[in-house]
Amino acid sequence: MKSIIPFITKNFSNILIALVLSIAVWIFAISDSDPTIEQAYPKPVPVEYVGKDASLVLVNSSASQVTMTLSAPQSIWDQLTNDPSLVRVLADLSDLGPGEHEVETRIQIGIIPVRIIDYSPTSLNIELDRVVSETFPIRVVVRGTPAIGYQADTPELDISEAVVSGPAAMVEQISELRALLDVDGASENINLSINLQAVDSNAQVINDVTINPAVAQVNQPITQLGGYRNVVVKVVTTGQVASGYRVTNISVFPAAVTVFSNDPGLVERLPGYVETLPIDLTGLKDDRDISLSLNLPADVSAVGYQQVDVQVGIAAIEGSITLENMPVTYEGLGDGLAAEFSPQMVDVILSGPLPVLDALRTTDIHIIINLEGLSIGVYQRTPVIQIDLADIVAQSVLPGSIEVSISRGTGIPPTPTENVTEGAAGVSSTPIVTPSP
Numbered sequence: 001m002k003s004i005i006p007f008i009t010k011n012f013s014n015i016l017i018a019l020v021l022s023i024a025v026w027i028f029a030i031s032d033s034d035p036t037i038e039q040a041y042p043k044p045v046p047v048e049y050v051g052k053d054a055s056l057v058l059v060n061s062s063a064s065q066v067t068m069t070l071s072a073p074q075s076i077w078d079q080l081t082n083d084p085s086l087v088r089v090l091a092d093l094s095d096l097g098p099g100e101h102e103v104e105t106r107i108q109i110g111i112i113p114v115r116i117i118d119y120s121p122t123s124l125n126i127e128l129d130r131v132v133s134e135t136f137p138i139r140v141v142v143r144g145t146p147a148i149g150y151q152a153d154t155p156e157l158d159i160s161e162a163v164v165s166g167p168a169a170m171v172e173q174i175s176e177l178r179a180l181l182d183v184d185g186a187s188e189n190i191n192l193s194i195n196l197q198a199v200d201s202n203a204q205v206i207n208d209v210t211i212n213p214a215v216a217q218v219n220q221p222i223t224q225l226g227g228y229r230n231v232v233v234k235v236v237t238t239g240q241v242a243s244g245y246r247v248t249n250i251s252v253f254p255a256a257v258t259v260f261s262n263d264p265g266l267v268e269r270l271p272g273y274v275e276t277l278p279i280d281l282t283g284l285k286d287d288r289d290i291s292l293s294l295n296l297p298a299d300v301s302a303v304g305y306q307q308v309d310v311q312v313g314i315a316a317i318e319g320s321i322t323l324e325n326m327p328v329t330y331e332g333l334g335d336g337l338a339a340e341f342s343p344q345m346v347d348v349i350l351s352g353p354l355p356v357l358d359a360l361r362t363t364d365i366h367i368i369i370n371l372e373g374l375s376i377g378v379y380q381r382t383p384v385i386q387i388d389l390a391d392i393v394a395q396s397v398l399p400g401s402i403e404v405s406i407s408r409g410t411g412i413p414p415t416p417t418e419n420v421t422e423g424a425a426g427v428s429s430t431p432i433v434t435p436s437p
Contacts, residue, residue, distance in 0.1 A: 038071040051094030060127040068119035086110040129167035144184025149228030158217040166209030190220040229267040239282030244355040248313035258303040316353030332372030338409030352392040364388040
């Protein structure tokens, strides 16, 4: 030990220089791999108020967020930006009473090393007020007008008052609690849950207070005035639509009307409906839209609607027919080939509007088998039904598959034919036609 002390004393300056150089090299190495960055924190930080007396409420504050500039190594910045809870801004309200105050903001960083370069604002102007509670009556405010012939009677509430809590300055401005109810166009009783509003003497809504309970159940009776009555509308028709057609629906708008008479007994004696003037359906084949007047008794008038809009839907009656022994033809057969079918005749079941079926002829129906790309051999093929008339649908073909035998040859086998004479429903009597509506 005695030999070391003289050595250290003699070489102290050299040892100190070496130590400083070592520390400098270590700091340089650390800084080079994890450089220090000075920049603004990416998001404003909300102010947290601590120490406030429970009997007070914060009414106003000059700012709710603080911006700041920090200096920290890159690795620390990564943690600061990924975990916002590491940065807090506190405003201590301890020992403060009602009134206006200036409070400093303090920054807390939950990780080191971080240096606070600057932040703003450094202080806040706040206002505290006492929390008070007071009971106020509730009044229903009815807006709008019920439907013609109806009146809104006195509304009923499930509660008559509620407790309002908040800053004393706010609560002192309240004159009453209101439940706003819209009855515009109503023709039956209204039962709703309505949010309550605190208002001042000028009917201005006061916010930032708590109402308990916040909702009231309102029952608003709506009654019909004497001499008025709601009745449904019955459409009166005459005549028949064209043969082969049917009425699919008749609709009327409005479906009900309000009628009035100075003699309430007249409307009370109505059967619950009023009729329209008749609409003539004779010979109609298409839908019809028309406005009709109401056929009202003397001294009874309609309120609002003097005419109603009537829509009459008309469609052709659907039916079906069976065409038996219809010949099969083909297309797409290759050169030098001949085809034979088994069977050569099929039955076809068709459906469609009766007027169109009446005009149908056997020449309008084509049963075709596509032989394109087929070589010598025996095949099973499904015939395709082509119909020249619109709205006719082929429901089925019997049999559903035909055997086709393809062989070498240049002749085309004759297409089977039948003696065709025009018969009932416009379709030949041979083949047989069986119409079935």
